[in-house]
Amino acid sequence: MLEQKYIDFLVERFLAYVKIDTQSDPFIKSFPSTEKQKNLAEVLVSDLKRIGIKEVELDQNGYVYATVESNSEKTTVPKVMFCSHMDTSPDCSGKDVKPIIHVNYQGEDLVLPDDPSVILKSQNHPDLPNQIGNDIITASGTTLLGADNKAGLAEIMTAMKFLVENPEIKHGDIKVLFTPDEEVGRGTEKVDLDKLGADFGYTIDGETLGLVENETFSADGVEVIIKGVSTHPGFAKDKLQNAIKIGSEIIAKLPKNELSPETTSGKEGFIHPTDFVGGQEECSLHFIIRDFETDGLKQKEDFLERICQEVLENYPESSFEFNVTEQYRNMKEVLDVHPEVSENAVEAVRRAGVSPKLQSIRGGTDGSRLSFMGLPCPNIFAGEHAFHSKEEWVSVQDMSKAVEVIINLAQIWEEKA
Numbered sequence: 001m002l003e004q005k006y007i008d009f010l011v012e013r014f015l016a017y018v019k020i021d022t023q024s025d026p027f028i029k030s031f032p033s034t035e036k037q038k039n040l041a042e043v044l045v046s047d048l049k050r051i052g053i054k055e056v057e058l059d060q061n062g063y064v065y066a067t068v069e070s071n072s073e074k075t076t077v078p079k080v081m082f083c084s085h086m087d088t089s090p091d092c093s094g095k096d097v098k099p100i101i102h103v104n105y106q107g108e109d110l111v112l113p114d115d116p117s118v119i120l121k122s123q124n125h126p127d128l129p130n131q132i133g134n135d136i137i138t139a140s141g142t143t144l145l146g147a148d149n150k151a152g153l154a155e156i157m158t159a160m161k162f163l164v165e166n167p168e169i170k171h172g173d174i175k176v177l178f179t180p181d182e183e184v185g186r187g188t189e190k191v192d193l194d195k196l197g198a199d200f201g202y203t204i205d206g207e208t209l210g211l212v213e214n215e216t217f218s219a220d221g222v223e224v225i226i227k228g229v230s231t232h233p234g235f236a237k238d239k240l241q242n243a244i245k246i247g248s249e250i251i252a253k254l255p256k257n258e259l260s261p262e263t264t265s266g267k268e269g270f271i272h273p274t275d276f277v278g279g280q281e282e283c284s285l286h287f288i289i290r291d292f293e294t295d296g297l298k299q300k301e302d303f304l305e306r307i308c309q310e311v312l313e314n315y316p317e318s319s320f321e322f323n324v325t326e327q328y329r330n331m332k333e334v335l336d337v338h339p340e341v342s343e344n345a346v347e348a349v350r351r352a353g354v355s356p357k358l359q360s361i362r363g364g365t366d367g368s369r370l371s372f373m374g375l376p377c378p379n380i381f382a383g384e385h386a387f388h389s390k391e392e393w394v395s396v397q398d399m400s401k402a403v404e405v406i407i408n409l410a411q412i413w414e415e416k417a
Contacts, residue, residue: 032180077172081201084152085182112141152204159406215360230281348408
């Protein structure tokens with residue numbers, strides 16, 4: 001069990017990190033998408049140096065790299081990386097976060113004071129009944145909390161502090177990576193793997209206590225650009241072909257009872273429109289396409305393109321572009337080749353006194369892209385819940401267990417070398 005001084009440090013750093021606004025922006029092409037993410041990056045660099053790590057760098061793209069040097073006599077210990085992201089979701093405000101600690105939770109509804117209509121109820125949060133006696137951290141009701149993924153940042157920071165201060169715990173080189181823009185699908189876009197120098201890695205960005213996630217969606221983004229025919233509405237008869245209406249017809253043709261996030265679960269994929277912008281002459285529709293099988297992505301994209309073609313047949317003077325962008329792929333394809341990476345994570349959870357749960361995630365992490373870039377990287381729980389919403393929460397005790405798992409992993413890789 002983690003000593004109280006490390007738990008206090010963990011909570012202190014988490015509360016400090018969530019107060020820094022790091023919301024990313026999917027519509028800005030610069031990198032990182034928002035400069036304010038670097039405000040947190042600078043704090044993290046200072047914290048890493050303050051706990052005694054000498055090799056720390058913030059690069060021009062907003063990535064934080066650090067190394068805790070090996071203290072093992074073995075020369076064959078793999079270099080293991082721990083990664084969390086600094087940005088918070090564009091879906092909910094992350095400005096002026098006011099974190100609240102609900103000490104010794106006893107199962108009551110948690111009414112958030114700055115907006116009493118925001119209430120955390122156990123029937124809406126399945127893991128809350130497992131938190132009796134724990135300390136729950138929420139925001140105040142008007143913002144998200146930022147546990148996704150600042151819980152991971154604080155957990156990695158605390159684990160590194162523990163390893164620096166307890167040299168009797170043997171480990172190889174431990175690499176730390178903090179990334180920007182994960183929430184907008186660009187978290188690994190400019191990462192320098194040669195500089196990082198890791199052999200295997202773990203993202204600390206998962207939900208429920210004990211989870212080890214070795215499988216994700218495969219993911220693409222689709223942009224449909226519709227070019228209509230614009231004219232003065234007073235003289236539009238038989239001339240106007242309104243791009244907004246054409247786009248609306250495409251959306252209306254999507255299935256109502258299948259192939260959407262709200263109608264799927266488990267291993268079922270979906271087509272999800274995320275925004276619709278423009279005017280009557282030209283507009284664009286953006287979709288995210290998800291499936292656990294890469295072939296399933298292509299099938300869904302072909303289906304969506306056929307809908308576009310069918311709709312545009314009724315508008316002979318109009319046209320559309322259909323642009324597909326690869327986002328990430330199911331990391332299980334890579335992790336199955338390196339089973340020891342997930343196996344060590346399961347053992348690390350077990351050593352923390354927690355029952356491990358190896359499962360897939362209906363989403364993705366930086367680890368998805370990193371795995372296909374040559375750095376096998378499953379995802380481990382950080383304790384965060386109700387992501388991207390004003391009801392987001394995390395428990396101090398679950399965060400503490402995540403710290404133990406990181407420490408255990410450092411030991412396990414050294415022991416098995």
